[in-house]
Every structure is written in structure tokens, then in C-alpha cells.
Amino acid sequence: MGWRLISLGLLIGAWYAGSQLAGERLLPGPRAVALALLDEAESGALAFNLGATLARVAAAFVIAMALGSVIGIVMGRSPIANRLGDPWLIVLLNLPALVIIVLAYIWAGLTETAAVGAVALNKLPVATVTVREGARSLDMGLDEMAYVFRMRSWTRMRHIVLPQLAPYLAAAARSGLSLVWKIVLIVELLGRPNGVGFEIGVAFQLFDVTRILAYALAFVAVMLAVETLLVQPLERHIARWRLRPA
Amino acid sequence: MAAGGSLHVLGELAFGLRSGEVAALVGPSGCGKTTLLRIIAGLDRDFEGSVFLPAKGRLGMVFQEPRLLGWRTVEQNVRLAAPRASDTELAGLFEMLELTAHRNHYPGELSLGLARRVALARAFAVNPDLLLLDEPFVSLDAELALRLREELAELVNRRSPMTLLVTHNLDEAIGLADRILFLSPSPARILAEIPVASPRETQAPERTAALRAEIARRLKL
Numbered sequence: 085m086g087w088r089l090i091s092l093g094l095l096i097g098a099w100y101a102g103s104q105l106a107g108e109r110l111l112p113g114p115r116a117v118a119l120a121l122l123d124e125a126e127s128g129a130l131a132f133n134l135g136a137t138l139a140r141v142a143a144a145f146v147i148a149m150a151l152g153s154v155i156g157i158v159m160g161r162s163p164i165a166n167r168l169g170d171p172w173l174i175v176l177l178n179l180p181a182l183v184i185i186v187l188a189y190i191w192a193g194l195t196e197t198a199a200v201g202a203v204a205l206n207k208l209p210v211a212t213v214t215v216r217e218g219a220r221s222l223d224m225g226l227d228e229m230a231y232v233f234r235m236r237s238w239t240r241m242r243h244i245v246l247p248q249l250a251p252y253l254a255a256a257a258r259s260g261l262s263l264v265w266k267i268v269l270i271v272e273l274l275g276r277p278n279g280v281g282f283e284i285g286v287a288f289q290l291f292d293v294t295r296i297l298a299y300a301l302a303f304v305a306v307m308l309a310v311e312t313l314l315v316q317p318l319e320r321h322i323a324r325w326r327l328r329p330a
Numbered sequence: 331m332a333a334g335g336s337l338h339v340l341g342e343l344a345f346g347l348r349s350g351e352v353a354a355l356v357g358p359s360g361c362g363k364t365t366l367l368r369i370i371a372g373l374d375r376d377f378e379g380s381v382f383l384p385a386k387g388r389l390g391m392v393f394q395e396p397r398l399l400g401w402r403t404v405e406q407n408v409r410l411a412a413p414r415a416s417d418t419e420l421a422g423l424f425e426m427l428e429l430t431a432h433r434n435h436y437p438g439e440l441s442l443g444l445a446r447r448v449a450l451a452r453a454f455a456v457n458p459d460l461l462l463l464d465e466p467f468v469s470l471d472a473e474l475a476l477r478l479r480e481e482l483a484e485l486v487n488r489r490s491p492m493t494l495l496v497t498h499n500l501d502e503a504i505g506l507a508d509r510i511l512f513l514s515p516s517p518a519r520i521l522a523e524i525p526v527a528s529p530r531e532t533q534a535p536e537r538t539a540a541l542r543a544e545i546a547r548r549l550k551l
Contacts, residue, residue, distance in 0.1 A: 228393075229391075229397045231373065232371050232372075232373070232390075233452075233456060235410065243406075243410055244399065247402075
């Protein structure tokens with residue numbers, strides 16, 4: 085804990101020094117940004133925009149993880165599904181986020197559905213590829229054991245398949261979450277009337293660097309909170325049987 | 331086969347088991363004993379012929395590796411295979427196999443001998459009509475293997491499932507089986523069928539020696 089505080093202190097120190105060197109116009113100091121942050125918080129705008137962004141992140145993440153995992157499992161277990169779906173997967177994987185977002189807005193209009201859908205579509209292939217690998221490396225020996233003991237499909241899914249997929253699902257969630265954070269901001273910038281991305285876009289046009297940094301800071305704080313309070317405990321829970329000494 | 335070729339592991343074979351009977355399959359490595367067991371269990375469909383299983387057909391199998399779920403406790407592993415087993419039944423089974431102290435341990439915390447015991451408990455917990463055992467005590471030290479063999483004999487005596495035991499240990503076969511089937515090297519055929527008269531695990535050493543001599547004689551034919 086002590087080292088983290090020192091590190092943080094050094095960061096703020098470097099920030100302050102930087103703002104003195106580059107000038108307050110290009111790089112506002114910590115105090116100016118903190119004031120701007122408080123301003124936004126008081127007016128309620130911070131909470132509103134952060135809330136909007138978080139809601140989009142949650143929606144896109146859930147859709148992409150759910151669909152992506154199911155498709156990944158199917159493609160991992162069925163060679164035919166894999167041969168059919170692989171070309172589409174590769175295209176989606178390599179299509180730039182910008183192209184997907186812009187086309188979504190053009191074809192579906194500047195709507196919330198298009199926004200969340202575009203983000204989900206960006207993340208889905210990442211989840212699929214990871215979970216597919218997990219589905220491919222399932223232990224056949226355990227499948228056979230389940231067959232011999234006539235275990236029901238639900239039992240197999242819950243006690244045999246999902247625990248083996250857990251590390252792959254965790255990896256997909258991890259990389260997926262960080263991807264979704266970034267793309268949601270772009271989607272908001274390009275076609276939404278609210279959210280952190282939108283605010284940053286407006287501040288950019290007004291050359292209000294203080295505001296940009298204020299929102300960036302708030303955003304990072306929320307991300308770190310989600311990481312510490314949600315993601316890490318979940319990862320520890322999934323890996324608990326491995327931590328036991330042999 | 332993995333490289334794309336095909337291998338005829340088994341030749342022409344036919345045999346049957348009576349209810350409550352224990353048969354041992356003994357043969358050299360690679361002759362197809364495991365393949366035969368897998369065919370009977372329904373895990374290998376690539377064969378010509380037919381397999382007739384008992385009517386109710388509850389199957390219990392002990393594989394060469396324990397094949398336990400590492401992320402579930404010993405007790406959960408057994409219960410998942412045998413959801414209908416009662417608490418008392420399981421308690422008795424665990425006690426007989428000296429697993430009571432390990433009920434809440436994970437397979438990663440167990441030695442191989444203990445893991446093999448859990449696999450045994452799982453196979454018996456379902457109260458099988460047909461019990462298949464694939465070299466269940468291989469790679470255990472002699473003393474432990476003997477102890478487990480005695481525990482298995484006791485379980486088999488109590489529950490009397492139709493049992494097929496694959497082993498390359500002749501003493502094990504003599505100790506446990508009512509009938510020993512000797513297989514030739516691959517492609518396997520049955521070389522000889524030798525009945526074992528005495529009850530399980532109570533043979534005097536002289537009887538065992540006499541039986542071994544008879545086996546040696548028959549196999550030279």
C-alpha cells in the first residue's frame with residue numbers, strides 16, 4: 085500500500101511540474117482539474133454522464149460476452165460450425181472499430197441501439213476466439229466419464245464444461261472489458277448526445293483541456309473501482325480451487 | 331488414429347459374463363484390453379460386432395487415470411455421478427475405502443492412491459449392474475495395491491455386480507476373479523479361459539502356485 089501511495093504522489097508531482105513547464109493552457113495543473121471536477125460533480129453533470137457511459141459499457145459487455153461465448157463454445161465443439169463461421173469471425177476481428185461504428189450509425193440511425201450494438205459487435209469476436217480455444221481444450225476424458233455415469237446435460241454443463249471454460253471466460257471478460265471502455269467513448273463522441281465521450285468531444289472543440297482531464301480522471305477512477313471491486317474478486321473466486329496446496 | 335492411419339487392435343473375440351460374476355482380462359501391453367473395455371462401455375463405436383449389456387444397465391467404470399473433477403471436492407465428485415445414493419450408503423462406502431477424512435478435500439490435494447480410491451467409491455456409489463475396471467491399481471506401490479485389492483474384493487463380495495477387470499497383474503486376477511480370460515498380443519483373440527475355484531482373496535499360496543502352473547501349461551498350447 086505504501087508503495088502505491090508513493091507512486092501516486094510521484095505521478096501528481098510530475099503532473100504539476102509538467103503543467104508549470106508546458107503552461108496551464110496545454111496542461112492544466114492538478115488543482116485546476118480538481119476544481120473543474122468538483123464543478124461538474126456539483127452540477128450533477130458528472131454523475132449523469134458517467135452513468136450514461138457505464139450503462140452503455142454494461143449493456144455492450146453483457147451482450148458481447150453472452151453471444152460471443154455461446155458462439156465460441158459452438159465453434160469449438162463443432163468442426164462444421166467452425167468452418168462456416170471462421171471467415172466471418174476473421175473479418176469482424178480485423179474490421180476497424182471506426183468502420184463498424186460509422187456503418188451502424190448510417191444503417192440504424194444515430195440511436196442508442198446502433199451505439200451499443202456497434203460496441204458489442206466490436207467485442208464479440210474477441211470473446212468468441214478466446215472461448216473457442218477453451219472449448220477446444222476441454223478434457224475428453226472427463227466427457228467420457230460423464231457419459232459412462234450417464235450424467236445429465238445440465239450437470240455436465242455446470243460441473244464439467246463451465247469450470248474448465250472459466251479461465252478462458254475470465255480472459256475474454258478481461259480483454260473485452262478494456263476494449264469496451266475505449267470503444268464506448270468513441271461511439272459517444274461520434275453520435276450520442278451525452279456520456280463521457282460526448283463531453284470530451286465538446287471540450288475538444290472548445291479547447292477546454294481542463295474539462296478533458298477532469299472527465300478522463302473521473303473515468304479512470306470509475307474503471308479502477310470496477311476493477312478492484314468487481315473483476316478481481318471474481319477472478320479470485322474462479323481460481324479458488326487452484327490456490328489450494330497439493 | 332491421430333496420424334490418420336488405422337489399426338486393427340482386436341481380432342475375433344466372443345465371451346459372456348454371468349450376473350454377479352467377476353472376470354479378469356489378462357494380456358500383454360497393447361493387446362487391446364482397454365479398447366475392449368471402452369467398446370463395452372460404449373466409448374468406442376468403431377468396431378464390428380455386438381455388445382449385449384444387462385437390462386437395467388447401470389454402468390460403473392474405473393479408468394486407468396482417476397478422472398476426477400479437480401474443482402469439486404471428493405464428496406461432490408462421488409455425488410455428481412450418483413445423485414440418488416443415500417447419505418448412509420456414501421458414508422459406508424467412504425469408510426470402507428478410508429476416505430472419510432478426505433471428504434472435503436480437492437483431488438489436487440490427494441495422493442494417487444487416494445484419488446484411485448475416490449474413483450472406486452464413485453463407481454460403486456451408483457450401484458452398478460456392470461462394473462468395468464481398467465488396471466485400477468497400476469503404478470501404485472505393491473503394498474498399497476494389495477490393500478486396495480482387498481478393499482475391492484470386499485466391495486465386490488457385498489454388492490455382487492457383474493465385473494470385468496482388466497489387469498496385467500496375474501496375482502490380482504487370481505485374487506479377484508471367478509474366471510480369467512487370457513488375450514493374445516494384438517490383434518487380440520482369447521487364448522484360454524481358466525476358472526478360479528476358490529472365493530475371492532482367500533487363496534492359500536499353494537493353491538495360487540498350482541493355478542499359475544496350470545495357466546503356464548495351458549498357455550503353452
